[in-house]
Amino acid sequence: MATVREIYQLLNTLAPFSIQMEFDNAGFLVGRGDQAVDRILVSLDITEPVVSEAAERGAQLIVSHHPVLFHPARSITDGDPTGRILLALVERKIAAICAHTNLDTVAGGVNDALAHRLDLVQIEPLKQDGVDASGRPYGIGRIGNTVGAPMYAPAFAAFVKRQLGANGVRYVDARRPVRRVAVGGGACADLLSDALALGCDTFVTADVKYNGFLDAKALGINLIDAGHYPTEQVVVPVLAKWLSDAFPKVEVFATDRHKEAFSYG
Incomplete structure (x- = not known):
């Protein structure tokens, strides 16, 4: 209790x-x-x-x-x-x-969960926004490296869709092998130039506007829009584990009723 x-x-x-x-x-x-x-x-x-x-x-x-x-x-x-x-x-x-947004930026939160779900390694912040009262750095987005033979955008987009359980994904294929990936759960397309500046060949996020895809094509970076719900739903089991570990006498369960709000035709 x-x-x-x-x-x-x-x-x-x-x-x-x-x-x-x-x-x-x-x-x-x-x-x-x-x-x-x-x-x-x-x-x-x-x-x-x-x-x-x-x-x-x-x-x-x-x-x-x-x-x-x-x-x-x-x-x-x-x-x-x-x-x-x-x-x-x-x-x-x-x-x-x-x-x-506090959960988006902290270590172990939304973006770390997203990076881990996509099997990235050597994970580091995409952008540091500050330090909290305990001196811990926090920031939006993460960068990580893929393992194994690199894929190109079509295959990696299919992998992202499968890993996140997305109904569909939209992507720009810059014809670059996927090796260094930036992720931003939810609407983080404004960090595209930050990802490129840090040597990323691919950026996975959500809610990308039309001009964002045009920018990615012009800049030569793979861009995958996997949807707001799929890129953030990954934090639900993280929250459940935090609560279960801290309060073992409390029953914690994730919803089985809330799903993606839309489908692709």
């Missing part, structure tokens, strides 16, 4: 909420800090089906990556999706802790 506050304190130690980006709204967002918790549901997002799943499975807390409440709310009613989610959480006495 643990309290919501104790679980928040653990996450704040591993991925300090103080290092979240200015636009973000990560933290303890819904519930009472002294609420007892013996079951935790972990999910990338908190949606209505996820709240229903937590209630059905007896969870008192949901830990997610994306904040359930991102923008200031002028009202909380059942007239919009966010309002319905917040009402359902409060009515069912389910708390919510959301670790977002």
Whole structure:
């Protein structure tokens, strides 16, 4: 048994909420800090089906990556999706802790999980954004090397799709063998030039705009857009393990109801 506050304190130690980006709204967002918790549901997002799943499975807390409440709310009613989610959480006495950009940047977080899922080795930061209060460096993105015979973009894109369970990927083939790879979970296409400057031949990220693909083609770097959900979903088992290891008497489980929101035709 643990309290919501104790679980928040653990996450704040591993991925300090103080290092979240200015636009973000990560933290303890819904519930009472002294609420007892013996079951935790972990999910990338908190949606209505996820709240229903937590209630059905007896969870008192949901830990997610994306904040359930991102923008200031002028009202909380059942007239919009966010309002319905917040009402359902409060009515069912389910708390919510959301670790977002702080989890993107810390060691062992989203980007390390993504690099490991793609079997990269000799992993290092793509960009250092600062150091936390304990002096630990943090930053967005990671760089690593592939092992074995190098693949070219079409084969590596197929590998990325398989490893991440993506419904599809979009890519630019610069006709360079894949040896040194940068990764940025979620929308990190603005780091393309950083990846190139650090000697990367390939960049795996998500939410790439049309001009991003044109830039990659002109710059001669392989660019793979594997989708926001697949490139960040890799952190869900990491969060679950952190919580299970720290609170062995608490049952921790990942959602089996939240999936990719769209399909490719």
